Every structure is written in structure tokens, then in C-alpha cells.
Amino acid sequence: MKFLIIIPAHNEQDHLAFTLDSLQRQSCKDFKVVVVNDGSTDATSEIIKKYTDQDSRFETVNLEKSLHQPGSKVIHAFKNGLQTQNIENFEIICKFDADIILDENYLQEIDNAFLHHPKYGLVGGLLYIEKNGKWIYEGNSNKHHVRGPVKAYRKECFIAIGGLRETLGWDNIDAVLLKNLGWEEVVLPELQVKLIKIKGADYTVKSSDYYGRYFYFLGLNRFLAYVAASKEAAKSRSVLFFFSIIQSYEHCRSKQLELKISDAEQKIINNERWNTLKKKWLKM
Known part of the structure; x- marks a missing residue:
């Protein structure tokens, strides 16, 4: 199954390379990455260029900085990236954050989950953060909910729910709507995703x-x-x-x-x- 991975990024010069490197190391090679540079004022654009220059699977979209509205800003950027692609060429639509590190088999395991379970509509791993030199579970109480930084949707499910909404709560709205339509949201606990930037408002x-x-x-x-x-x-x-x-x-x-x-x-x-x-x- 082919992946379309959209990564909104605003001033991510300290983290983005880790994310893109982890994607290049994936055992599953059939993917396209669109990094949406949302008005960055640091070296984010230069980092993106290093990957787009050397790897045809990487593309970029440059935006003027969108208004900072929790939830809506990141999905506004996501949608701008999505609009540049024909989603009919893909089977899995991903919204990833620009500050995560994926194990090399991450995409392959997501692919396997969708292939073997036709009712799976949304799949992802668990987030881990570094504390005292160790990577520990991020601590969200609901281990059955795919968090915003690692959303992977079956294309048919993504279309059925009308895509993602530019609003606060978008990453819970999607879960409710897909469940109502008979799709399943599944967390694969063996897939540990390293979250390398702790967003204060999100994790406190x-x-x-x-x-x-x-x-x-x-x-x-x-x-x-x-x-x-x-x-x-x-x-x-x-x-x-x-x-x-x-x-x-x-x-x-x-x-x-x-x-x-x-x-x-x-x-x-x-x-x-x-x-x-x-x-x-x-x-x-």
C-alpha cells in the first residue's frame, strides 16, 4: 500500500531532520512525503531542501504563516499539502508531526495492519518522551486513541469522514465519526514513536x-x-x-x-x- 505523508512544520529546525531521517530509513519505501512549511522564520526551509534535492519522494509546500489557532492551524497546513496531491494514487493518508522519530519498520507495520484488517480505518503507535535519559510512555490515559502526531488513515475511511476539520478537537472528531461509520481506530502498542519536542499546552x-x-x-x-x-x-x-x-x-x-x-x-x-x-x- 502506498503512503501519502503530510507533515505541517513551523520553525522546526531543531527537530525536522530527525523525522525526515527516520522516514528515509523506513523498510517500507513506497511513500511520498509533503512537508508544509507554514511560514517558518528559522532554517526549516533549508532543512527541507536538503531532502527534496536528493530524494524525489520528498516535496514541499510553502505557506505564509497561518493564524495561530489551536487545532485549526495545523490542519490548515495539512490541507494545503493534501491539495497538491491526487489521493487516488495512495492507499494510506498520514498526518505526522515534524518532531517524531519512527522505528525503521513503522510504516511496514502500519501497512500490515491495514492489509490484514479491512475494517481498520485509523492506525498508529504510542508516543514516548525522553526523561532522565530514558524513553518513557508519554502518559495519555487513553491507550486506544491514535494521537494527533501519528495519524494514519485508510484512504476510504479518510474520505468517508470528510477529511480532517480545521478546529480544536479535530483529533477526537475523526475518531467518533469513523467509528459511527463502522471503521475501527486501532493503536499498536508495540510501535513506539519518540516525541522529541514536548508541546507545553498539549502535554501539561x-x-x-x-x-x-x-x-x-x-x-x-x-x-x-x-x-x-x-x-x-x-x-x-x-x-x-x-x-x-x-x-x-x-x-x-x-x-x-x-x-x-x-x-x-x-x-x-x-x-x-x-x-x-x-x-x-x-x-x-
Whole structure:
């Protein structure tokens, strides 16, 4: 199966070469990489050129710097890269980050998973970070969710869900929609991906404003948003955190900010959240 790998990159001079080197070392050679240089002001473009000059499988797209909006910025760059390719020439569509290192058999194992399991729609490994000289599991509580830096979609699944959405929560929206359509999201725990840059907002405690906007753009109704807010507040042991999240969520509602999902998709997401709530918390 042939891979199309899109890598959004903004000021990644310290990390990108590690990612591209790991791709060149892959035992699976049937892929194309499109690095989207999203308005970098460092040496990112020069690093990309080293690979595009020597390897025809590597291409680049140069953008003016897009607005910094969590979620939407990276997918805006991804879509610009995707538009330069005819996806009919590929079987697997990947959105990778510019700061990961893949084992040499990573793509081959993803390929094998898709070949042997026709219902697999989204596949990826687990993220590991360096701590005290050792690579340890990044620590996300859900080991069954393919994280944003390592998304690999079967083309038919990618098309069926309407691609990726330029919004906060895009990497959870995709999982809900594909499951609703009968596809499976699968994490292969034996595939360990090294994450060499820790993004502060992604891997530490997030702000109440982030959670409020996240729950809104995910399409959660008021009841489910409040339940989700209470869960995050409980983690922080802060009643004030709960009210701050709700304030952010309600602000988005009052402004009627545009959602990147349809009414039908919003209903699917809420139903999935409600079913999960009943299963985990209400034991129904």
C-alpha cells in the first residue's frame, strides 16, 4: 500500500531532520512525503531542501504563516499539502508531526495492519518522551486513541469522514465519526514513536479557556459540556476551574462561533459521549 505523508512544520529546525531521517530509513519505501512549511522564520526551509534535492519522494509546500489557532492551524497546513496531491494514487493518508522519530519498520507495520484488517480505518503507535535519559510512555490515559502526531488513515475511511476539520478537537472528531461509520481506530502498542519536542499546552495541564473552547468546538451540548467540565475540575480539585471552563464554553455559545461539523455529526458526537458516560459513570 502506498503512503501519502503530510507533515505541517513551523520553525522546526531543531527537530525536522530527525523525522525526515527516520522516514528515509523506513523498510517500507513506497511513500511520498509533503512537508508544509507554514511560514517558518528559522532554517526549516533549508532543512527541507536538503531532502527534496536528493530524494524525489520528498516535496514541499510553502505557506505564509497561518493564524495561530489551536487545532485549526495545523490542519490548515495539512490541507494545503493534501491539495497538491491526487489521493487516488495512495492507499494510506498520514498526518505526522515534524518532531517524531519512527522505528525503521513503522510504516511496514502500519501497512500490515491495514492489509490484514479491512475494517481498520485509523492506525498508529504510542508516543514516548525522553526523561532522565530514558524513553518513557508519554502518559495519555487513553491507550486506544491514535494521537494527533501519528495519524494514519485508510484512504476510504479518510474520505468517508470528510477529511480532517480545521478546529480544536479535530483529533477526537475523526475518531467518533469513523467509528459511527463502522471503521475501527486501532493503536499498536508495540510501535513506539519518540516525541522529541514536548508541546507545553498539549502535554501539561491546560487552561480553563482551552477546555471551554474545546468542548464547544467538539460540538458538546450544554449538559455534556458541564459534565466534562466537572471531570476536569475534579482532576484539578478546583471548583473555580469548573466555573472558568463553563464561562469559556458559554462565551463561545453566546457568540455562536462557527462549528466545523454538521448538525448530524454533532448529534453523532453527543450520542457517543452520552453512551460513554452511561458506560463508565452510570454503569448502564
